[in-house]
Amino acid sequence: MTLKIFQSLEFLNNRLLNIERNIARLEEKLDFSLAIQRNHLIRIKNGPSLTDDAILFSRPYNDLSPQEAFNIYQDSNQDFIILDVSEKNYKAATQIDASLRITLEDLAQGYAEISSKTTPILVISENGLRSILACEMLIKKGFYNLNNISGGHEYWPGHKKTVLKEAA
Numbered sequence: 001m002t003l004k005i006f007q008s009l010e011f012l013n014n015r016l017l018n019i020e021r022n023i024a025r026l027e028e029k030l031d032f033s034l035a036i037q038r039n040h041l042i043r044i045k046n047g048p049s050l051t052d053d054a055i056l057f058s059r060p061y062n063d064l065s066p067q068e069a070f071n072i073y074q075d076s077n078q079d080f081i082i083l084d085v086s087e088k089n090y091k092a093a094t095q096i097d098a099s100l101r102i103t104l105e106d107l108a109q110g111y112a113e114i115s116s117k118t119t120p121i122l123v124i125s126e127n128g129l130r131s132i133l134a135c136e137m138l139i140k141k142g143f144y145n146l147n148n149i150s151g152g153h154e155y156w157p158g159h160k161k162t163v164l165k166e167a168a
Helices: 002-046 052-056 066-074 104-113 129-140
Strands: 062-064 081-084 099-101 121-124 146-149
Touching: 062 066, 066 121, 066 146, 104 129, 121 129, 129 146
Parallel strands: 062 146, 081 099, 081 121, 121 146
Antiparallel strands: none
């Protein structure tokens, strides 16, 4: 009889632990969802466009074409930060003035150099892959209004590619 009571208590204890784990996971998901909603509200408040897909699919950052990012860059009425997370030795064909350069590898500590968590941040890298990872990292650090520049430096307007002409 005593053994059955202990087995029942152990069973109940295990069930309780599983319920507690599930509640903790739900709390994390809820916190993340609320952070995304705050992110969207800040983007709307600060004026940059917010795509329907970003809202419908709860994307924590925008993907901007290089041309869209370039238009923001050229608009003297818009407040923004350009964050370049390219590799340390990467030399872009076109330098972007006033960009903050923190490599992706240094961003886990270097994010403190970013002056505002709510100002629109345009994140760029060599080809746009490292900037996606940087956006995901910065979301977890509490930054809002992040914008990945798809294609990165490779497709930044003004970047001239050399075209080889065929010999006639």
